[in-house]
Amino acid sequence: MSSKVDRTVIPKIKFTRDEDERLTNIIEKIGTQDWELIAHEMKNRTPRQCRERWINYISPGLSNGPWTADEDKLLDELYTEFGSRWHKIAEYFPNRSGNCIRNRYKLRQSHAQKQPSVEAVSSVKPIIDQPLYSEFDEKVLQTIISPPTDTFIDLFKFDKNTIDEIFAMEL
Numbered sequence: 001m002s003s004k005v006d007r008t009v010i011p012k013i014k015f016t017r018d019e020d021e022r023l024t025n026i027i028e029k030i031g032t033q034d035w036e037l038i039a040h041e042m043k044n045r046t047p048r049q050c051r052e053r054w055i056n057y058i059s060p061g062l063s064n065g066p067w068t069a070d071e072d073k074l075l076d077e078l079y080t081e082f083g084s085r086w087h088k089i090a091e092y093f094p095n096r097s098g099n100c101i102r103n104r105y106k107l108r109q110s111h112a113q114k115q116p117s118v119e120a121v122s123s124v125k126p127i128i129d130q131p132l133y134s135e136f137d138e139k140v141l142q143t144i145i146s147p148p149t150d151t152f153i154d155l156f157k158f159d160k161n162t163i164d165e166i167f168a169m170e171l
Contacts, residue, residue, distance in 0.1 A: 015045075015049075015053050015057075019042070019045070020053070020057075020058050022041075022042060023038070023042060023045075023050060023053060023054060023058065024058060026038050026041045026042065027054060032051075032054065035047035035048070035050055035051045038050045038051075052099075055097055055099075056097040056098075056099040056100065057097075059097075061094070061095060062095060062096065062097060062100070063095035063096060064100070067104055071093070071096075072104075072108065074092060074093075075089070075093075075101065075104065075105060075108075078092055079105060084102070086098035086099070086101050086102040089101050
């Protein structure tokens with residue numbers, strides 16, 4: 001099909017279930033070779049939107065289930081070898097899209113950044129080795145549990161007028 005879809009008319013909105021079903025039905029009839037024709041049949045989507053939706057989300061061969069430890073290990077190894085060439089890495093994951101693989105890698109990276117490093121954790125003294133109270137805490141505790149001294153009591157001596165003023169204040 002030679003006519004291009006006008007991209008200015010098509011807003012970037014999420015695909016609906018009806019659109020996913022319609023896209024699936026169209027692809028079952030005509031295949032995935034002509035995205036221009038598929039977009040024309042969809043009426044309100046660009047060829048790129050249709051292709052990416054199919055490849056990354058609704059193709060029947062895709063697995064959107066949880067990742068296994070083996071898949072995560074393979075992903076790390078392949079990233080070391082290929083870098084961020086997600087579609088190249090996707091060749092080793094027949095049931096995962098490049099987009100899905102990239103999202104998984106980035107999610108794991110963000111979680112790894114939030115976790116304290118082994119060095120940071122090992123430099124922290126275990127609580128069991130730390131004293132229960134610091135020297136300052138001990139002085140405060142003694143002040144609280146000791147009987148008050150005359151100097152301390154003098155700080156809180158008020159005459160009747162001062163007490164009446166304190167209790168007459170609006171808080």
